[in-house]
Each structure stands twice: as structure tokens, then as C-alpha cells.
Amino acid sequence: MTDFPRTGFWRRAAAWLYDALVIIAFAMLTTVLYLLFIQLLLSFEFLSLGNAADVSDLIQQDPILKTIRTALLILVSICFFVYFWTRGGQTIGMRAWRLKVQQVGGARITVKQAIIRAATALGGLGNLAVIVNLKQPRALQDYLAGTEIITLSKEENKRIYKSLD
Template sequence: MSAEFPRAGFWRRFASLIYDTLVVIAFAMLTTVLYLLAVQGLISLDVLSIGNAEDVSAYIQNSPLLYGIRSGLLVLVSVAFFSYFWAKSGQTIGMRAWRLKVQTLDGKLISWQQGALRAICALLGLGNLVVLIDFKNKRALQDYIAKTEVITLTKEENKRIYRSLD
């Protein structure tokens, strides 16, 4: 456990997750638009045939393969978002706003692999519910699995980390 900064509780994590969810939704929308354009391009090149579907969206919805690819892309974008920010600075956009930082148990930045594992094991944020019953350690399910912790920073340390990214 970090001797310098306390571990974050549930409500601060939850507030941060709300911020990050809005950002991930924006990335998901962009990903979906680009995917729709790619499928429409393949239809225009006669690589795919829309058949009896009303439009491209209905075509994707009715095709298990195309629907699966879209779902996989959305998961990939979400995992990449969290992994990138956690590996780069230990903070996502929401975590920066709420002065949180994820790190290894010895205080270092986590790896991309740890970030991906942590994002997947978070179970869409439900893993944070473990913090409500883990009074002593204040670690979520994803923290235990990925061997990480989330700490609450001082305003000064939060600003220092933000400035160091330039």
C-alpha cells in the first residue's frame, strides 16, 4: 500500500467512472460511425450485399459476424482507452478530475497488460462494489486480480502529474 497517499473509497471511484463513461461513450460513437462507413464502403464495392435489410445498421444487426465484429471493436476501444491512460500516467480523464491514480502495489505505473486485465476484470465498473465491503484494504476486484491499487492524490501531486505529461 502507498504510504504517502491513502487508497480511494467507493464514491470517489464511482464519480470518476461516470466521467470516464461519458468519454468512452463518445469513443464508442466514433467507432460505430467509422465501422458503419467501412461496411457501407464494402457494400458500395459489391464485396458485401445488403440483401433484404432496410439499411446498413439493420444489415449489421442481422449478421452475426458483422454484429460480433462491431461488438469486439467496442470492447477493444474501451479496454484500449483505459489501458492507455493507466499505463501513460496512472490516470484517466475522470481519475484526474477526482484526483485518483492507479498504480502497482509498489507505486509504479502499471503496464498495458495490467491495464487490459484490470479493464476487463472491472466488469463494467461492478468490480468496484468490492470496495464497499473491503474496509481495510479498499481494493476493487480488478485491483486484486491485476495487483494494483487506486490512491487519492493531493491537489499538488495531481497538478504535478498533469504538468509532467507535457
Template sequence: MSDLPKAGLLRRLASLMYDGLVVIAFAMLTTIMYLFFIQSLISFDVLSLGKYEDVSALIQGSSLLYGLRAILLVLVSVLFFSYFWTKSGQTIGMRAWRLKVQTPDGALLSWPKAILRSLTAVLGLGNLLVLIDFKQKRALQDMICGTEVVFLTKEENKKVYNSLD
């Protein structure tokens, strides 16, 4: 077990709010690219608007296109968190709030573990279990994946940030 203090609920939620803004920006960019992709398929006569007035209406009206967009948005979110957790243990929001996700021995997460952790976070609601797990302050995703979120000192946070260069 790490000797660093475990992160409480408020810091986790504050970090999640920061990251949520970044994920929303990525989701908007992904949606724009998806719209352009579908429009290009229409331009090359691979798809047809049919009874729909525009590309957005076509996507909303087609369960396949709508489902593909939903899968794509989930994938972007999972990749965002997984990338940062495997690279440094910190997302943008976690860096701002001096949090780090790691294994109990202090190692970075592997890609499979990071992906599973992201999928089991249940849109951040898994963090509410921190209120029940007084001693170890683990969220649902930490319990499932065998991870912990620690609160770093300013010096430790700088070390993580500087190690990325």
C-alpha cells in the same frame, strides 16, 4: 505499499461516470466509422444488403457483423483505459477526482496489466468490493491485478498532470 490514502467507492464511481461519458463518445465515433466501413464494402460489391433495407439492418441481422461491432466497441473501451493507465495512471475522470491507479510500489501499469485490469473491472461493478475490503479499499480488478487506486493531494495531482508535458 503506498502511503497515499486509498480511494473510496464514491470517488471511484464519480470518476467512472466522467470516463463513461468519454467512452460513450468514442463508442459513437467507432460505430460511425464501422458503418462507413461496411457501407464501403457494399459500394465495392464485397458485401450485399440482400434482404436488408440499410447498413444498420444488415449489421443487426448478421451475427458476424454484429459480433465484430461488439468486439470493436469493447476493444475501444479497453484501449481507452489502458492507454491512460500506462501513460499517467489517470484517466480523464480520475484526474478530475484526483485518483491514480498504480502498483503497490507506486509504478505505472504495464500494458498487459492495464488490459487485464480493464477486462476484469466488470463494467465498474468490481468497484463494489471496495465496500468489503475496508482496510486496503481494493476493487475486484485491483485484487486480480495487484494494483491500488490512491487519492492524490492537489499538489500530487498537479505533479502527475505536469509530468505529461
């Protein structure tokens, strides 16, 4: 396999934007399912609205329900990245911009590395570290997880995509 260059800030930012849109869609779906679950608990009288106006208000008022919702949203986001990074090294946004995450030696990243990357990316702010070292760009999450993001050729990107079928 040919050595591909590490990816700079702007390509990472563009891929992050694509992925953010997908994550927002997953977050909306997760929230709807959570609201339905809480409504089901209310219907069976396992929970009570108390002085809350509706289900959303109940979740906002109850620190436990609010914490569960937040944890679910974080878990869904981390699972999205872990799934795609460990499967083929590319999220949807990364595929569009021909980026791939891999171990520094070129191997596929592990689940542990993917979790570390997702948890330490700081919502994308970890990519600002790329600006510090323009010759060998790596984000904060890359340093912490022992990974790198490379820019693939069009042919290699197609090959990886077809190998996932």
C-alpha cells in the same frame, strides 16, 4: 513521495461516470466509422444488403458483422484505459477526482496489468468489492491485476499532469 490513501467507492464511482461519458463518445465515433466502412463494402459490392433495410439492419442481422462491431467497441474501451493508465496512471475522470492507479508497491502499472484491470472491471461492477473492505479498499480488478487506486493531493495531481507535457 508521500503515501496517499486508497480510494473509496464514491470517488471511484464519480470518476467512472466521467470516464463512461468519454467512452460513450468513443463508442459513437467507432460505430460511425464502422457503418461507413460497411457502406463502402456495399458500394464496391463486396457485401449485399440482401433483405436488410439499411446498413444498421444488415449489421444487426449478420452475426459476423455484429460480433465484429461488438469486438471493436470492447477493444476501443480497453485501449482507452490501457493508454491512460500506463501513461500517467490516470484517465480523464480519475484526473478530475485526483485518483491514480498504481502497482501495490507504488510503481507505474504495466500494459499487462492495465489489460487485466480493464477486462476484469465488469463495466465498473468490480468496484463494489471496495465496499467489503473499507479500511484497505481495493476493487476486484485491483486484486486480479496487483494494483490499487489512491487519492492524490491537489499538488501531486498537478505535478503528475504537468509531467505528461
